[in-house]
Amino acid sequence: MNGQRSPEYLEGLLRELCxxxxxxxxxxxxEDNTDPQEIGEYLSALxxxxxxxxxxxxxxxxxxxxxxHAVVGSNFDPRSxxxxxxxxxxxxxxxxxxxxxxxxxxxxxEKGSVILTEINRASRHPVRFAGQEYIRVGSYKKKLKDHxxxxxxxxxxxxxxxFEEGIAAERLSGGDVLLRLDFPKHFDLLNVPLPDGHxxxxxxxxxxxxxxxxxxxxxxxTNLGAILFAKNLGDFPRxxxxxxxxxxxxxxxxxxxxREYEDTKGYAAGFDELIGYIDAQLPANEVIGQxxxxxxxxxxxxxxxxxxxxxxxxxxxxxxxxGPMVEIFEGRIEITNPxxxxxxxxxxxxxxxxxxxxxxxSLMRRxxxxxxxxxxxxxxxxxxERYQLPAPLFxxxxxxxxxxxxxxxxxxxxxxxxxxxxxxxxxxxxxxTRQRMTNASLRERFGVAEKNASMVxxxxxxxxxxxxxxxxDPNAGPRNRHHLPFWTxxxxxxxxxx
Numbered sequence: 001m002n003g004q005r006s007p008e009y010l011e012g013l014l015r016e017l018c019x020x021x022x023x024x025x026x027x028x029x030x031e032d033n034t035d036p037q038e039i040g041e042y043l044s045a046l047x048x049x050x051x052x053x054x055x056x057x058x059x060x061x062x063x064x065x066x067x068x069h070a071v072v073g074s075n076f077d078p079r080s081x082x083x084x085x086x087x088x089x090x091x092x093x094x095x096x097x098x099x100x101x102x103x104x105x106x107x108x109x110e111k112g113s114v115i116l117t118e119i120n121r122a123s124r125h126p127v128r129f130a131g132q133e134y135i136r137v138g139s140y141k142k143k144l145k146d147h148x149x150x151x152x153x154x155x156x157x158x159x160x161x162x163f164e165e166g167i168a169a170e171r172l173s174g175g176d177v178l179l180r181l182d183f184p185k186h187f188d189l190l191n192v193p194l195p196d197g198h199x200x201x202x203x204x205x206x207x208x209x210x211x212x213x214x215x216x217x218x219x220x221x222t223n224l225g226a227i228l229f230a231k232n233l234g235d236f237p238r239x240x241x242x243x244x245x246x247x248x249x250x251x252x253x254x255x256x257x258x259r260e261y262e263d264t265k266g267y268a269a270g271f272d273e274l275i276g277y278i279d280a281q282l283p284a285n286e287v288i289g290q291x292x293x294x295x296x297x298x299x300x301x302x303x304x305x306x307x308x309x310x311x312x313x314x315x316x317x318x319x320x321x322x323g324p325m326v327e328i329f330e331g332r333i334e335i336t337n338p339x340x341x342x343x344x345x346x347x348x349x350x351x352x353x354x355x356x357x358x359x360x361x362s363l364m365r366r367x368x369x370x371x372x373x374x375x376x377x378x379x380x381x382x383x384x385e386r387y388q389l390p391a392p393l394f395x396x397x398x399x400x401x402x403x404x405x406x407x408x409x410x411x412x413x414x415x416x417x418x419x420x421x422x423x424x425x426x427x428x429x430x431x432x433t434r435q436r437m438t439n440a441s442l443r444e445r446f447g448v449a450e451k452n453a454s455m456v457x458x459x460x461x462x463x464x465x466x467x468x469x470x471x472x473d474p475n476a477g478p479r480n481r482h483h484l485p486f487w488t489x490x491x492x493x494x495x496x497x498x
Contacts, residue, residue: 009171010107010116017059018069025049025136026058029066034076036083040092043119043127045134045141047100050121052135052154056167056220057121063114066139073112078104095130099320101238120238123166124158124318126151163317164209164359168226168236171214174202177221181210181229182269189268189367209359223317224359230266241323244274244312248281248328267312271369275305281328283407298407299333300383307380307392307403309370311337313361319399336402345394347487348377349428380405381429385445390414391422411446416462422446423463427485436482437469 005013017027026049028042039060046058063074083091093099101120106113126133126144133144135154144151169180175198183201186208187194195201202219205211210225226236233243244263250256259281263274283298311324316339327334343351355361364370384392384405393404406418414422426445430437443449443456460483463469469483476482 005103005105005118007107010105012171013059014061014064014071014107014109014114014116017061018064018071020069024053025138026053026055028058028060028136028139028141029064029069030060030062030074030076031065031072032062032074032076034062034081036081036088036091037130039088040095040129041132041134041141043092043096043100043102043117044129044132045136046119047102047122047127048134048144048154049136050119051123051157052150054157055121056170058119060117060119061114062117063109063112071109071111071114073109074115075113076115077106077113078115078117079106092129097128097131098125100127122154122158126154162359163357164222164224166223167212167220168223168239169221171218172221173218174198177202177205177211177219180221180231180235181205181225182231182266183229185269186210186229189369208363224363226266227317228266228268228360228363230264230269233264233266241321242315242317243323245323245325246274246278246281246328247325250330252330252332254327268364268367268369271309275301275308278304278308278326278328282333299389299405300387303380303383303392303405304333306370306376307335307405309364310376310403311335311401313357313364313370314341314355314401315339316356322400331407333405334402335405336400338400340396340399341394341401345396346424348394349381349425350432350485350487378429378432381425385426385429388445388447390418391425393421411448419459420463420466420468423459424468424485427463427469427483431485431488436472437484438482 020027026046028046042060046060050056050058062076063071065072078088081088086094089104092102100122103118105116105118107116108114126135133151134141135144135147135150136142137147137150144154172180178198178201183205184194186205195204202211205225206213209222210229211219211221214220221236223239226233226239227242230236230239233239244267246261246263248258248260250258261277263270263277265273279297279301282304308326311326315324315337319338322338324337325335327336339356341348342354342356361370370376380392384390388408390406390409392406395402395404409418411419422445423442426442427437430441435441439453439456439460440450442460443453446456446459448456460469464471464483468486470486470489472482472484473480
């Protein structure tokens with residue numbers, strides 16, 4: 001929700017609200033009732049009711065008579081109102097859970113001052129005030145727990161409404177939409193010509209759900225449209241924290257920052273530039289061949305690209321105060337996104353594609369930015385083995401997903417845990433590509449000569465002792481033995497697939 005509204009916007013909004021035939025469940029008119037507790041309860045009730053009614057926002061208006069919606073003015077001034085020693089707005093925000101956007105907008109009229117309060121709809125959870133959830137029943141404010149049928153319906157709404165369908169900016173003219181979105185990039189990524197004229201362009205953006213008609217006139221830019229094609233995510237306050245941060249450190253820790261960059265473009269509009277920037281910060285070596293020098297990156301570009309795309313697509317957009325981040329250290333890259341993964345990290349390679357942002361993932365696939373078939377991590381594993389790097393590490397710090405990609409290490413410098421992770425990931429990769437994991441395939445993965453086959457056998461035994469891999473056929477002789485990921489033993493007939 002935009003925290004800044006022009007007088008013209010507020011005047012138009014007030015006219016529209018006053019023309020409503022009766023007080024709705026998502027609009028409340030007041031004259032001078034300014035009790036802070038009552039205001040907080042209304043914020044909860046109206047936010048929840050807006051979600052129930054499918055509205056992007058609810059409104060609490062002072063200075064309008066309830067009976068006939070006539071503007072009469074009000075003496076209420078939220079900026080000077082306090083609860084104890086605390087400013088009203090700060091007090092209200094502190095007692096709301098989860099936190100929601102709401103703004104008091106003063107408007108001068110011929111009849112006196114009007115205060116328009118714009119309240120963002122609830123999402124994912126009912127909004128509570130001082131520990132209590134409220135809802136509107138007709139024109140009355142009630143406790144949600146006393147109306148279980150509305151509570152059930154509200155939870156069904158939360159289950160049904162996706163982030164992509166949310167509204168990032170409301171009631172814009174067609175020209176304003178085109179000023180905020182990098183619309184030529186949309187058609188460029190689809191490899192189709194730019195339509196002739198603004199009307200045709202806006203129609204095409206509507207078809208891909210990047211914008212939607214606004215009931216009050218003009219257009220709304222959806223979260224999908226803004227997060228993918230914003231010229232500047234700072235123009236959309238609720239999405240500002242979703243801008244991608246790239247931080248490069250000195251050494252292996254976070255004590256000294258070398259440089260920090262925030263990419264404020266929409267993800268699709270700026271993806272190629274983003275990858276180019278990250279790639280330029282990564283260490284590289286010059287290899288002298290027979291005819292010319294060649295620059296070889298320490299990290300495979302395709303693996304970095306796939307992991308960054310996964311970070312953007314699979315993040316939890318409802319997680320507040322956090323966004324996607326790429327951190328570059330000496331010897332490793334850490335790629336982190338808000339939201340815990342929907343599948344077990346040990347099953348990343350074989351699990352079918354699952355995304356909490358299905359519409360966004362589908363569009364990114366059409367733009368050829370990502371694979372929607374769940375093969376992104378497979379590509380990462382293939383590139384890691386081709387470069388003979390340590391296996392990537394998948395971590396789940398509370399509320400986040402992090403992938404760590406390591407630079408090259410010689411086999412003797414790898415720890416036992418790193419070797420076992422590499423063995424396990426190799427087993428998974430061989431399994432999903434319908435090949436066998438053998439002593440020979442693992443020697444090739446590590447770049448080990450055949451004469452050192454016994455060393456690789458020791459690595460296999462260590463990984464089996466850690467219960468990460470199993471022997472496919474315990475009765476097979478050593479030369480015919482091959483291995484499978486541990487989870488195949490838990491699934492009937494899985495071992496017969498290779």
